[in-house]
Amino acid sequence: MLKAGSAARRVSLHFDPPQTSEEVAGMIEEYLQAVDRQLQSMDASWVGHCKLLIDVAGAVVYGSITMAGDDVRWTGAMLPMVPHAEVTVYAAIYNLSDEQVAGVLDKHLPQLMQAAV
């Protein structure tokens, strides 16, 4: 049977002062790119789904990458100014273990949270 390792994390991001949606999207893209690089160090041609659900006052945006070197694809639009965002990051990657995927998500989360404070 085909295997995929998966992991998910939820974090609250607070912005003081509030950031523009473009700035927040930029932080998220940097996070996904860091995750991609880390995944590539384990599997240079990884395939799977690393996605983020970003909830800003009930307006939900969805960003994801699906293979090594992928560009982030977005669905939905954030509110113009973001004081606070609930972020759920989920990754499921073929041929890696749950522990490996969790390790990748956790390694770069502090960087994302520091950028937000």
Next chain:
Amino acid sequence: MRCIAFTGFLGSGKTSVILATARALGARGQRVAIIENERGAIGVDGPYLEAQGLGVREISDTCICCDLQSSLGHTVRLIDSLYHPEWLLLEPSGVAHPDELANTIEDDAMPGTEWRLVALLDAIRFGRLWADQAGLGYLLRWQIERAELVLLTKTDAVAAEQQALIEATISGVRPEVKIVPLTRSPEAGELVLAALEEVAAC
């Protein structure tokens, strides 16, 4: 109850297509239920669909095609008795084997249901996956083999020549299968429904 199982790799666009299809059915005044099968304790697709105003039931941390076969039948019967939907949209996990999923559906013998398997193939990754015949390409072939309808997603991100090559490859495996190119357009849901109606009429 018309039940549609959308098979496809992780990241092939299953959740987006289910959302578009559910919205199109809602616009037609049809009652829709969705079953999400995500791996892991924290789901993303289920909450996302719920945030779009849809009712979702999740089967988490297992795979409906192989780990816990009774879950699917039980969940379908429960949803039918509680909500009496006219349509049920099922999103299996990205590791579900289409053949095993089809067997699970047959073995569970859910009365009053009419099932169709729809394969979502992602145009961006098709070449990379197809080349891996001993690995992911093997599953890709099975998705084509078992599908009654193929939705070729993300076609806006590939050249027309590349799309034509992918369609020729799919037709090489299953000459009779209907292939519908799909992008994230407002018409996506209606395109899926029209294709399903065409397949049902055959």
